[in-house]
Amino acid sequence: MTVERFDLAIVGAGPAGMAAALEARRNRLRTVVLDEQPTPGGQVWRNIESVTTRRPQDLFVFGSEYADGFSFAQRFRACGADFRPGARVWQVEVATPVAAQARDPDPPGAFVLPSGSALDTGPDDEAVHVERRRTGADRHLFYTDARGAHHVAARHVLVATGAYERPVPVPGWTLPGVLTCGAAQVMLKTAAMVPGSPVVLVGSGPLVLLLAVQLLRAGVKPAAVVGTVPSGNYLRAAARLWPALLAPGYLSKGLSLIGALRRSGVARFAAATELRIEGTARAEAVAFRSGGREHRIAAQTVLLHQGVVPNANLWQSLGLEHYWDAAQRCFRPAVDTWGNTTLAGVLVAGDSAGIGGAEAALFAGELSGLSIAWQQRRIDTAERDRRAWLARRALKAHWSVRPFLDRLYQPPSAMRVPADDDTIVCRCEEVTAGEVRQLALTGVPGPNQMKAFSRCGMGPCQGRMCGLTVTELIAATQHRTPSEVGCFRVRAPVLPVTVGEVADLERPSGS
Amino acid sequence: MFRSLRDDGAEAPRPEVTLAVDGEPCTVPSGATVAAALLQRGSIARLTARSGSARAPYCMMGICFDCLVEIDGVPNRQACMVVAEPGMDVRCQDGHRRVGLEPAR
Ligand code: FES
Numbered sequence: 001m002t003v004e005r006f007d008l009a010i011v012g013a014g015p016a017g018m019a020a021a022l023e024a025r026r027n028r029l030r031t032v033v034l035d036e037q038p039t040p041g042g043q044v045w046r047n048i049e050s051v052t053t054r055r056p057q058d059l060f061v062f063g064s065e066y067a068d069g070f071s072f073a074q075r076f077r078a079c080g081a082d083f084r085p086g087a088r089v090w091q092v093e094v095a096t097p098v099a100a101q102a103r104d105p106d107p108p109g110a111f112v113l114p115s116g117s118a119l120d121t122g123p124d125d126e127a128v129h130v131e132r133r134r135t136g137a138d139r140h141l142f143y144t145d146a147r148g149a150h151h152v153a154a155r156h157v158l159v160a161t162g163a164y165e166r167p168v169p170v171p172g173w174t175l176p177g178v179l180t181c182g183a184a185q186v187m188l189k190t191a192a193m194v195p196g197s198p199v200v201l202v203g204s205g206p207l208v209l210l211l212a213v214q215l216l217r218a219g220v221k222p223a224a225v226v227g228t229v230p231s232g233n234y235l236r237a238a239a240r241l242w243p244a245l246l247a248p249g250y251l252s253k254g255l256s257l258i259g260a261l262r263r264s265g266v267a268r269f270a271a272a273t274e275l276r277i278e279g280t281a282r283a284e285a286v287a288f289r290s291g292g293r294e295h296r297i298a299a300q301t302v303l304l305h306q307g308v309v310p311n312a313n314l315w316q317s318l319g320l321e322h323y324w325d326a327a328q329r330c331f332r333p334a335v336d337t338w339g340n341t342t343l344a345g346v347l348v349a350g351d352s353a354g355i356g357g358a359e360a361a362l363f364a365g366e367l368s369g370l371s372i373a374w375q376q377r378r379i380d381t382a383e384r385d386r387r388a389w390l391a392r393r394a395l396k397a398h399w400s401v402r403p404f405l406d407r408l409y410q411p412p413s414a415m416r417v418p419a420d421d422d423t424i425v426c427r428c429e430e431v432t433a434g435e436v437r438q439l440a441l442t443g444v445p446g447p448n449q450m451k452a453f454s455r456c457g458m459g460p461c462q463g464r465m466c467g468l469t470v471t472e473l474i475a476a477t478q479h480r481t482p483s484e485v486g487c488f489r490v491r492a493p494v495l496p497v498t499v500g501e502v503a504d505l506e507r508p509s510g511s
Numbered sequence: 512m513f514r515s516l517r518d519d520g521a522e523a524p525r526p527e528v529t530l531a532v533d534g535e536p537c538t539v540p541s542g543a544t545v546a547a548a549l550l551q552r553g554s555i556a557r558l559t560a561r562s563g564s565a566r567a568p569y570c571m572m573g574i575c576f577d578c579l580v581e582i583d584g585v586p587n588r589q590a591c592m593v594v595a596e597p598g599m600d601v602r603c604q605d606g607h608r609r610v611g612l613e614p615a616r
Contacts, residue, residue, distance in 0.1 A: 036573055038542075038594060043572060050542055058516065088573075088592075164574045174577075176555060176567035183571035186591075187513055191543035193551060196512040218516055281565065282553070300512065311574075427569075427577060430561040459560075460576040460587075496587065 006032045006082070008372055009141050009154035011089050011314060014042020015358045016350025016365035017160035018076040023369025025079040027378040032152055034087040034143055040076050042162050043182065044358040045069030047189045055192060061217045062189070063210075065358075072362075084145065091142040091492035092157055092318060094343055139345050142493075142505070149501040156345050156372045159315045160365060163308035163351035166329075166411065167465045168203065169418045169425050169433065172277030173304065181211045181305035188218065195301035198223035200286045202275060203305035205409045209257040211303065216264050224267040224297050226288060228306070230412045231271050237408035247401030248359075269295065273414060277302050306411040310352045313464060316490035318343055324483035327406040328355055329416065330468060331487050337392070338371035339364060347372065355406075360398035363391040416469065417476045425473065426466035428459020436470060440477035447471055447488045460496050463488040512553040515540075530599040539595050546571060546578045546591035548601065555603050556580050556590055563607035580604050 008024050010017045013035035024031045033040075041048045048069040051058055059067050077083070138153040165180040172178065181201060187193045194215060199222050201208050212225050244251060261268065272288040278296070279285065287296045309330040316322070321334040321342040332354040339347040349368040350361030367388055374384040418425065421434025431454045439453050447463075447470050450456055456470055457463030463470075467488050475485045526541040530548060537548045546568040549556055555565040556578045568578040571591045578590035581602040590601070 036592065047542070061516075164570065164572060174564070174566060174569075176553075176565055179550075179568065180570055183569065186571040187547060187550065188516070191513075191547035191551075192516045192540055193513040193543075193547060194516055196514055427566075427575060430559055430564075460579070461574060464574050 003140075004032075004152045005138070006030045006152060006154040007376055008032070008156045008158065009034065009139070009152055010081075010158045010160055011035075011092075011141070012042065012160035012162055012350070012352070013037070013040040013076070013083065013085075014160060014162045014350065014361065015044065015072075016162070016352075016361040016368075017042070017158070018072060019362045019365030020158050020160060020349060020369040020372075021076060021081040021083075021365075022079050023366050024372060025081055027369075027373035029373060029376060029378065031081040032154065033081050033083045034089050034141070035083070035085055036088050038085045040073045040083065040085075041069050042358075043164075043186070045073065046186060048073055051189060058188075058192060058218075061214050063214070066189075084143075087143045087145045087150075088495050089141055089143040089314060090495040090497050091140075092159075092314060092346070093140040093142075093492075094157075094318065094346060144495075144497060144501055148504045149497065151505055155376060156347065158339070158365075158368050158372070159346065159348045159352055160350045160361075160368075161311040161314055161352040162361075163355055164311050164464070165207075165304075166306045166309045167427075167469060168304040168306050168411075168415060169423050169466075169469050170275045170277065170304075170415065171418075171420055171423050172279065172283065174424050174427055175277055175279050175283045176281070177279065177283030177300060178277055178302045178304065181207050181303045182308075184301075184303050185211055185214070188214065194218050194220045195303065197221075197301075198297070198299050199301040199303065200224045200226060200297055200299040201303045201305070202226040202228065202272070202286060202288075203415075204229045204411065205305050205307040206254060206257075206405070207308075208305050209254065209261060211305075212266065213257050213260045216260070216266070221264065222266050223299060224269060224286075225261065226269045226272045226275075226286065226290070226297075228272050228275065228412060228415060229270070229409065230273075233408050233410060233412075236410075237404050240403040240407055243400040244404035247397055247399075250401040250405070267297075273412070275415075276420075306415050307409050308351065308355055309468060310354060311464075312352060313462060313490050313494040315341070315346075315348050315352065316487070317492045317494050318346060320346070320348075322487075324481070325354060326482075327403065327410065329410060329472070329482075330355070337367070339368035340371060356395075356399055356402060360395055363395040363398065366391045367395070413476070416472045418469075418473075425469045426454075426456035426459065426463075428461050428465070429455040429457075431456040431466070433469075433473060436473045437477050440474045444474070446474065446486050448486075450474065451488065457488050462490065462494060513547070513550040515551075528595050528597045530595050530597065530601060532601045533603055541595075543595055544571075544591050545580065545582065545588075545593045545595050545599065545601055548595055549578070549580070549590055557604040558607045560606045563605075579606070 007029040008031045010033045052070040139157045269290040272290045275288045339349040349364040418433040423433045475482045529538045566577040569575045580590045582588040
């Protein structure tokens with residue numbers, strides 16, 4: 001079997017992956033970029049090339065931040081990286097065994113981030129020195145595309161798999177007609193389709209506001225926007241307002257969206273609790289409490305959102321050191337300021353390393369690209385640090401809004417730990433909150449044992465939809481912290497592959 | 512159910528593809544996924560393994576696997592990750608495990 005070799009393999013062609021590719025190519029690294037989608041842009045700039053060139057009349061629906069993605073995608077296309085669309089990576093293998101890492105004399109403090117951003121420490125060359133010694137070894141990636149399974153090798157791997165929307169385990173969330181807000185955006189971007197009325201948006205986070213305004217621009221007036229931010233969040237967030245004011249544009253953009261929504265006359269509800277979606281064969285209505293009253297709003301389409309969480313499966317499958325971020329309510333890999341992880345030659349950048357947003361991801365990707373170029377001796381330390389200076393400053397500015405946003409939009413516990421026993425937690429295997437809670441009460445110590453007892457996390461999504469809920473449910477039931485409870489142990493393949501596809505790998509390529 | 516942004520008919524039609532969903536013809540803009548066709552028709556993607564309840568696309572980005580359908584006889588295809596092509600035969604996937612019965616297909 002012939003294996004193609006590269007200096008750098010990037011998984012994900014969103015903002016972080018594209019920025020890293022641009023930087024790597026500027027330093028003449030042979031770079032391959034693998035992405036699941038047919039075109040570059042990630043979810044934030046999904047289908048940007050086609051919308052810009054074939055239906056420019058729709059660009060106003062999405063706003064200028066979306067339109068900005070076009071020039072970026074153009075630069076990415078021209079940068080000389082080998083872009084492979086429709087490629088789904090299901091395994092990354094590292095030649096250096098994890099056990100060897102543990103013996104490393106590295107100061108562990110260089111990697112561990114207690115909370116928040118990766119930017120509180122300066123450039124920590126110590127951590128990267130080790131990488132520089134070891135980059136001779138190959139990392140192996142296995143992926144499937146329309147033609148079958150493939151294998152590439154690279155000296156460095158950058159995981160830039162982005163984020164997905166936090167699952168919203170509420171009664172009725174599995175009914176047809178219930179989708180995420182992001183899913184409705186994908187429909188607008190890729191199919192020029194809008195949800196049938198009446199449509200109700202439920203949840204919290206910038207995307208709820210953005211989508212509501214985008215639907216209005218597209219001529220769809222939502223029947224209601226139901227907010228779920230508990231009133232206590234405002235106080236907690238207010239304490240972090242000052243640094244957020246320094247972040248470029250976030251607050252003014254948010255306020256202008258809120259203003260547009262207010263002027264539209266769409267019915268709005270705040271601090272909704274006891275949310276449930278009613279219906280038999282399909283979603284028919286959203287029921288909730290708000291302002292001390294019960295409400296029930298008829299809906300054909302219900303769009304849920306509780307923020308986004310790292311798309312972590314690939315880096316989790318590598319056994320990287322990670323930690324629980326109590327503000328973002330998710331697990332994040334321990335990375336240094338360049339995105340280097342505890343595994344030599346493997347970096348994580350952008351939202352898959354912790355939610356910082358698309359603009360932060362651009363700068364994080366650039367820094368990872370610089371570090372990799374430096375580790376492969378394409379640039380010297382002085383040049384790396386000179387080039388990194390601006391990116392670091394910009395990254396820091398973008399991250400300064402996060403403590404505020406993380407606290408303002410932190411999902412209420414009822415959205416993370418379902419109170420109602422019949423609520424489905426694992427959509428694939430249809431495991432309910434009651435089953436998980438019951439097992440947790442009998443002493444099942446963690447998510448992996450929970451998997452064995454209940455089958456939660458064993459369906460095709462491999463725990464992407466239930467992982468965080470199971471961790472938080474066990475923690476809440478056993479009065480432990482999510483950090484103590486831990487997360488599912490993810491193993492390759494991280495996506496379903498057929499035996500036939502794996503067997504095909506043995507054939508010489510091209511046959 | 513989803514509908515075209517251009518239901519007013521004012522815009523020139525873009526290239527489109529016609530495929531079959533559960534035996535019925537369905538037309539979506541070219542570049543749209545099979546999941547978009549399902550959502551346009553209000554179709555079910557699959558019946559779940561444990562209870563046999565109906566599921567339709569939820570995330571549209573390859574994460575949830577609730578959009579699993581059978582395409583041209585091949586089961587377990589993620590409808591939201593497959594771009595619709597002319598003539599595709601898309602069918603609801605009956606994944607319901609039943610004791611004592613032959614598999615549905
Ligand atoms: S709709 Fe979620 S995987 Fe296709």
